[in-house]
Amino acid sequence: MDIEKQYQSMVGNLLPYGPAWNKTEPILLTLALTLSKTHLRVDDLMREIDPRTTTELIDRYEQICGLPDSCYSEQFQTLTTRRNRLDSKLNLTGGINKDFYLQILAINGYPDATITNYNNNVFTCESSCDDYLYDEEWRYYWIINIPHNYQITEMTCEDHCDSYLRTWGDKQIECIIKKLCASHTYVIFKYGVSNA
Structure with missing residues (x-):
């Protein structure tokens, strides 16, 4: 049963009993139509509350x-x-951790991106051969690895001589991450790699 017929039934059931009242009276049918349209409009408003489904607002x-x-x-x-x-x-609830930034990346179209932090330990002669070769300053750097090559543009014969040979990257996601990262850290974006 559609919503208009439900409201016709409800309005008809609200009438007092007796032969003076007709459930098919045009004014009652119009009232039921108005109520059903209002009901559907309220349903639309409920969808507008959620930012993932909003259109009008x-x-x-x-x-x-x-x-x-x-x-x-x-x-x-x-x-x-x-x-x-x-x-x-x-x-999204904020945070300065990998999970927060991975959520941001996933929402913006990079669900397979990874994050690499540099090791906090300084490389010395006693370090193992798979330790990072970076000094203490590198603990403030972190890498976002985006596995696929994104928006690669090659230089062509029609470009100016001072054009880059190749450009790549997604300036939008880089801007978002740089706005959200802690002010004392530096973000490096690597495209076409799964882990650095």
């Missing part, structure tokens, strides 16, 4: 959250991208 949500920010170009955003960014801004 997305501009308002973005205004409240300060989006789009400098990491996103307004002209290249899809509705899904906007919803994902809004969801990550509103619903």
Whole structure:
């Protein structure tokens, strides 16, 4: 039974008993139609509350959250991208740990990305051969490994002579991570590797 017929039945059942009342009165049918439309509109509003499913209120949500920010170009955003960014801004609990950054990467399309931290121990002559060769300053560096080559652009004959031979990367995710990383750390992005 559809929602309009349910409201017709409910309105009809609210009438007092007796021959003076007709359940098919046009005003009652109109009232049932109005109630069913209101009900469906409330259902739409309930879907709008969740930033992952919002459509009508997305501009308002973005205004409240300060989006789009400098990491996103307004002209290249899809509705899904906007919803994902809004969801990550509103619903992710922050933290300065791998799990938090891996969640951010997954929401933005990199579920297979990994993070490598440099070892805190300084390499000495007593270190094992698989220890890192970095000094103490490198404990503030960390690597985001993105396994597939993303947006690789090769230089062509039509490019200017001062153009890069090859460019790659996703400036959007790099911007997001750099905004969220701790201020005393440095992030290195590696594309086309699974682990460094």
